[in-house]
Amino acid sequence: MAAKVFAIANQKGGVGKSTTAINLSVGLANKGVPTLLIDLDPQANATSGLGLIKTAGSSLYGPLHGEGMAMDKIQPINEHKNLWILPSEVDMAALEIELAQRPDYLHSLRQCLEPVIKSDQFRAIIFDCPPALGLISMNALAAADYLLVALQCEYMAMEGLQQILGVVQKLKDAGTNTTLEVGGILMTMYDVRTNLSRQVDQEVRSHFEKLVFDTIVPRSVRLSEAPSFGQSIFDYDPLSPGAVAYKKLTQEVIKRFGLKDN
Ligand SMILES: Nc1ncnc2c1ncn2[C@@H]1O[C@H](COP(=O)(O)OP(=O)(O)OP(=O)(O)O)[C@@H](O)[C@H]1O
Ligand SMILES: [Mg+2]
Incomplete structure (x- = not known):
């Protein structure tokens, strides 16, 4: 069975994309779902957040240039059964410009990852996207089955959300990825002490209803400390x-996308 592919994206920076990519991937692996985390951000926060050192030649950069296969860049995470990573590195920054010069500039990632997605090794593949709706994120959306939006509970969240949902619609309309769906919206960095968090959460839920995960990620210092270890x-x-x-999000994702047989 082909893996289900999720792109965690939002053009806004620092909203909890990488934190969600790391913890959802580990959460799924802990629950026995074979999961591959692909770090597409040149900042490589998901890579370092899982304890890997950024290493030249370890990312998809080579395979995207016809040097080696994506499958060979996949690394197990030793202490985690069921979890693999395809790391990022600084080289990935050049991709944004290089992709623009290709005729297949929206489908490069999809083509490169096809054997990985179709292999039986993974049940879930999670892309951690950079904070821009540039060509890397577009390639991720062109290769994904579902967009998962990490949305910070703060002023203007709705505006940013409308923007990325507009991009999804354009990619569908243009035939770039006709089967792409918005898989879910995750409210992050919820601050129980402020009315703003509650208002933003309510506003997003009133517009998008079931698309919004029941799980709300609270603002928590422990979440921000973990990656440095x-x-x-x-x-x-x-x-x-x-x-x-x-953990609750993991359970919701397993249920919503049928990632386990029982
Ligand atoms: N729920 C949370 N509570 C407190 N801090 C958080 C929470 N989620 C993320 N952080 C911290 O906030 C910062 C931004 O989070 P993260 O890196 O996950 O966002 P991002 O959207 O991936 O950022 P970028 O756009 O730069 O890739 C990080 O320092 C992270 O540790
Ligand atoms: Mg990030």
Whole structure:
């Protein structure tokens, strides 16, 4: 069975994309779902957040230039059964410009990853996208089955959301990826002490209803500390509110997308 491919994206920076990519990937792996995390951001936050050192030649950059196969760049994460990563590195920054010069500039990633997606090795593939709706994110959306939006509970969140949803519609209308769907919206960095968080959450839910995950990720210092130890929140502080939230999200994702047979 081909893997289900999820792009975690939002053009806005610092909204919890990488935190969600890391913790959802580890959460799924912990639940026995064979999961591959693909770091598409030149910042490589998902790579370092899982304890890997950025290494030249370790990313998709080579395979995207016809040097080697994507499958050969996939690394196991030793202490996690069911979890693999395809890391990023600084070279990936050049891709944004190089992709523009290709005739197949929206489908390069999809072509490169086809054998990985079609292999039986993974049930879920998660892309961590950079904070821009540039060609890397567009390639991710062209290769994905579902967009997952990480949305920070703050002023102007709705405007940013409308923008990325507009891009999804354009990619569908243009035939770039006719089967792409908005898989879900995750409210992140919810601050219980502010009315703003509650208002933004309510506003988004009133417009998008079932698309919004029930899980709300609270603002939590432990979530921001974990990456500097190269650990997911489940390993760093499994009883913290952030761990509880990402565990709940994992269960929702498994159920919503049928990632387990039983
Ligand atoms: N729920 C949270 N509570 C507190 N801090 C958080 C939370 N989620 C993420 N952070 C922290 O906020 C910062 C931004 O989060 P993250 O890197 O996940 O966002 P991003 O959208 O991937 O950013 P970028 O757009 O730069 O890739 C990081 O320092 C992260 O550790
Ligand atoms: Mg990030």
